[in-house]
Amino acid sequence: MSLLxxxxxxxxxxxxxxxxxxIINVPHFEIDAGAQIALRGSSGxxxxxxxxxxxxxxxxxxxxxxxxxxxxxxxxxxxxxRLRAHYIGYIFQTFNLLAGYTALENVMLGMMFGTGIDTDxxxxxxxxxxxxxxxQYRPSQLSVGQQQRVAVARAIANxxxxxxxxxxxxxxxxxxxxxAVTLIREICYENNAAVLxxxxxxxxxxxxxxxxxxxxxxxx
Amino acid sequence: MKKRIGLFFIVQRSLRQHxxxxxxxxxxxxxxxxxxxAVIAIRAQSVSAFTGGPIGFDAVLGARGSPLQLVLNTxxxxxxxxxxxxxxxxxxxxxxPRVELAIPYALGDNYYGFRIVGTATxxxxxxxxxxxxxxxxQADGRFFDPNRQEAVVGSYAAQKLGLTAGDRFNPxxxxxxxxxxxxxxxYIVVGVLEPTNSPSDRVIWIPIEGIxxxxxxxxxxxxEEYVAQPGQEIPDxxxxxxxxxxxxxxxxxxxxxxxxxxxxGKVATLAWPIGAVMAGLFDKIGWINQILALVSYLVVLVxxxxxxxxxYNSINERRREFAILRSLxxxxxxxxxxxxxxxxxxxxxxxxxxxIVYGAIFTSASAIVRAQTGIVLDLLxxxxxxxxxxxxxxxxxxxxxxxxxxxxxxxxxxxNLAPIS
Numbered sequence: 170m171s172l173l174x175x176x177x178x179x180x181x182x183x184x185x186x187x188x189x190x191x192i193i194n195v196p197h198f199e200i201d202a203g204a205q206i207a208l209r210g211s212s213g214x215x216x217x218x219x220x221x222x223x224x225x226x227x228x229x230x231x232x233x234x235x236x237x238x239x240x241x242x243x244x245x246x247x248x249x250x251r252l253r254a255h256y257i258g259y260i261f262q263t264f265n266l267l268a269g270y271t272a273l274e275n276v277m278l279g280m281m282f283g284t285g286i287d288t289d290x291x292x293x294x295x296x297x298x299x300x301x302x303x304x305q306y307r308p309s310q311l312s313v314g315q316q317q318r319v320a321v322a323r324a325i326a327n328x329x330x331x332x333x334x335x336x337x338x339x340x341x342x343x344x345x346x347x348x349a350v351t352l353i354r355e356i357c358y359e360n361n362a363a364v365l366x367x368x369x370x371x372x373x374x375x376x377x378x379x380x381x382x383x384x385x386x387x388x389x
Numbered sequence: 390m391k392k393r394i395g396l397f398f399i400v401q402r403s404l405r406q407h408x409x410x411x412x413x414x415x416x417x418x419x420x421x422x423x424x425x426x427a428v429i430a431i432r433a434q435s436v437s438a439f440t441g442g443p444i445g446f447d448a449v450l451g452a453r454g455s456p457l458q459l460v461l462n463t464x465x466x467x468x469x470x471x472x473x474x475x476x477x478x479x480x481x482x483x484x485x486p487r488v489e490l491a492i493p494y495a496l497g498d499n500y501y502g503f504r505i506v507g508t509a510t511x512x513x514x515x516x517x518x519x520x521x522x523x524x525x526x527q528a529d530g531r532f533f534d535p536n537r538q539e540a541v542v543g544s545y546a547a548q549k550l551g552l553t554a555g556d557r558f559n560p561x562x563x564x565x566x567x568x569x570x571x572x573x574x575x576y577i578v579v580g581v582l583e584p585t586n587s588p589s590d591r592v593i594w595i596p597i598e599g600i601x602x603x604x605x606x607x608x609x610x611x612x613e614e615y616v617a618q619p620g621q622e623i624p625d626x627x628x629x630x631x632x633x634x635x636x637x638x639x640x641x642x643x644x645x646x647x648x649x650x651x652x653x654g655k656v657a658t659l660a661w662p663i664g665a666v667m668a669g670l671f672d673k674i675g676w677i678n679q680i681l682a683l684v685s686y687l688v689v690l691v692x693x694x695x696x697x698x699x700x701y702n703s704i705n706e707r708r709r710e711f712a713i714l715r716s717l718x719x720x721x722x723x724x725x726x727x728x729x730x731x732x733x734x735x736x737x738x739x740x741x742x743x744x745i746v747y748g749a750i751f752t753s754a755s756a757i758v759r760a761q762t763g764i765v766l767d768l769l770x771x772x773x774x775x776x777x778x779x780x781x782x783x784x785x786x787x788x789x790x791x792x793x794x795x796x797x798x799x800x801x802x803x804x805n806l807a808p809i810s
Contacts, residue, residue, distance in 0.1 A: 218803075226716060226802045247720045254718020265713045265806060269406035274398075281398070282718035327718070 172202040172330055172363050173223065178232035180218055192218050194389045195232070202330065205354055205364040207374045210383030216367040219387065220333045223365070224257050225249030237330050254283035258324030258362065260353065262336035264316045266308040272319045273304040279326030294322040298352060314345035321352055325360050332357050334366040338373050350376050396723065399714070400730045403707075410699040411735060414692065418739025421689030422782050423746025428681045429774040430747070431754050434766045436671050439465070440664040444587070445518040447643055448661035450474065450482060450650065451632040456660035457670055463494055463632040464663060465588045465762050466504050469564060470496060474657050475610040476628030482635065487645070490515055490636040495600040497631070500558055502566040503546040505593045507600030510535050516636075518585055530554045530580025535596040540576045545590035545763055547581040554578055560595075562605060572603045586765035601628065689782060692739065696732050697789040704728075704796045711797050712805035721798050728794035729787050736786020740779040
């Protein structure tokens with residue numbers, strides 16, 4: 170059963186010089202509930218823009234994005250925010266943890282705008298990612314690999330239906346990258362969340378049964 | 390365990406993260422708030438105390454001159470005396486059936502700067518400085534015998550001078566202490582008054598006859614100079630008083646006496662009503678208070694400006710933080726609200742500390758007022774400014790947060806989430 174269906178999606182950017190440049194043109198793309206899909210693509214091909222469109226952070230110029238039965242392109246910005254808070258988890262290349270918050274607080278923030286804060290679940294997630302003894306640590310007190318694990322826990326904190334991961338291993342070494350991908354896949358599986366990961370790292374892509382070339386998805 | 394943590398969770402973390410600027414802006418708000426509350430509350434209490442406080446008299450009769458000088462000199466024991474009036478005038482008003490109480494004051498001496506006032510025993514036996522309340526001496530004391538060299542000391546004066554019942558002292562001539570002006574006569578303290586929180590607390594009371602008999606004092610009640618001789622009675626004609634403190638049987642008497650003494654007479658002044666005379670003083674110096682209030686309002690405004698500046702300047706470095714919050718599902722208005730709440734929280738913290746500033750200013754000012762006048766101002770006496778100022782300052786703080794909040798509101802999520810290279 171399809172969780173996400175993208176149809177005829179288009180997004181055009183206007184450069185500072187005024188020229189228009191179409192960056193997204195996706196005729197069709199879909200993800201089933203609980204599926205784990207990787208998109209392969211080099212820098213500047215619009216992968217992040219595509220994820221931001223799905224997350225409702227950006228508004229499409231044309232086309233349709235249907236997530237869990239809701240048509241994202243028809244929603245107002247605040248409705249897209251609400252949808253994101255409830256249905257989507259986001260993992261970034263640079264983790265994007267908030268420096269002034271502890272690991273536990275960062276995970277709790279992931280719940281704050283959606284399902285509401287559940288401290289027990291936040292603690293459970295941190296234990297699950299192996300940071301049970303680091304809950305009160307600030308990001309600056311954690312290693313890079315540990316920071317990414319906090320980011321993974323935060324992405325799953327609001328029990329999303331879909332987790333978007335944008336180059337999640339870009340800042341990690343080989344060992345930690347493998348560890349992070351495994352963790353993302355396992356934790357999403359355990360929580361019944363689909364995963365859409367974009368990366369240009371062959372090692373990461375090789376871990377997914379379903380890995381698509383983004384240029385095949387995005388026909389610009 | 391599921392719980393909702395409000396936006397204050399984010400606000401509190403943000404304030405903690407920017408602790409230094411939070412502290413500085415909070416203190417500036419505290420200073421402004423404390424100043425505003427102190428200026429308004431101190432003025433209100435001062436006006437109340439000086440125009441309708443524990444005075445107990447309706448009017449003061451004294452030499453022809455300024456009613457204000459007369460009131461300041463006799464009621465508040467400040468200023469110099471405008472001159473004396475004959476004893477016969479005192480007797481006339483004392484025997485006037487319209488006058489409920491007439492108490493003579495004679496002054497011109499001090500003990501280490503605290504005024505010595507000669508008076509009659511009615512001050513202790515009949516006068517009520519507050520409705521139903523008369524002077525009382527502390528446990529081991531009594532009021533003076535009018536025929537002896539005895540003194541009753543106000544509580545503040547006794548405390549400052551270290552005088553207790555049984556102590557002896559020599560008065561000094563003049564209202565200002567001069568060591569070379571010591572009188573030879575020795576007085577014994579027979580009682581220390583219970584505190585009244587009025588100007589009387591700063592006074593040393595002795596029998597009026599004692600003032601006449603201090604060495605070097607010359608009486609001119611008859612127009613001719615007369616020096617009292619030991620063992621000889623002083624003829625009433627030679628006696629004079631600095632003022633007569635009056636209480637009328639009803640308020641209408643004041644109008645009649647005012648017309649008779651001030652408008653038709655030429656030899657004396659009736660300062661009546663005392664509260665109105667003092668209110669006139671506050672009207673004349675009201676501009677000082679306006680300047681003080683203006684300065685304190687400006688301090689609050691500058692402090693609000695510092696909230697605006699400090700938060701506004703931090704917005705650029707926090708754009709990524711807002712973008713992350715947005716990516717987690719926070720709405721634009723949530724980010725806007727966080728910033729406004731942050732500004733309001735700084736203002737609220739400032740208000741709380743502002744009450745400590747108010748306490749410090751009030752306590753200092755109160756000590757000065759008490760030392761100068763004997764009047765005690767009450768730190769905890771409620772004034773509407775205690776409620777109005779905090780509300781206004783917090784609203785002002787929120788208003789100061791609107792501009793940076795709008796800047797945060799405009800944060801573009803996708804741009805600010807991009808990896809920093």
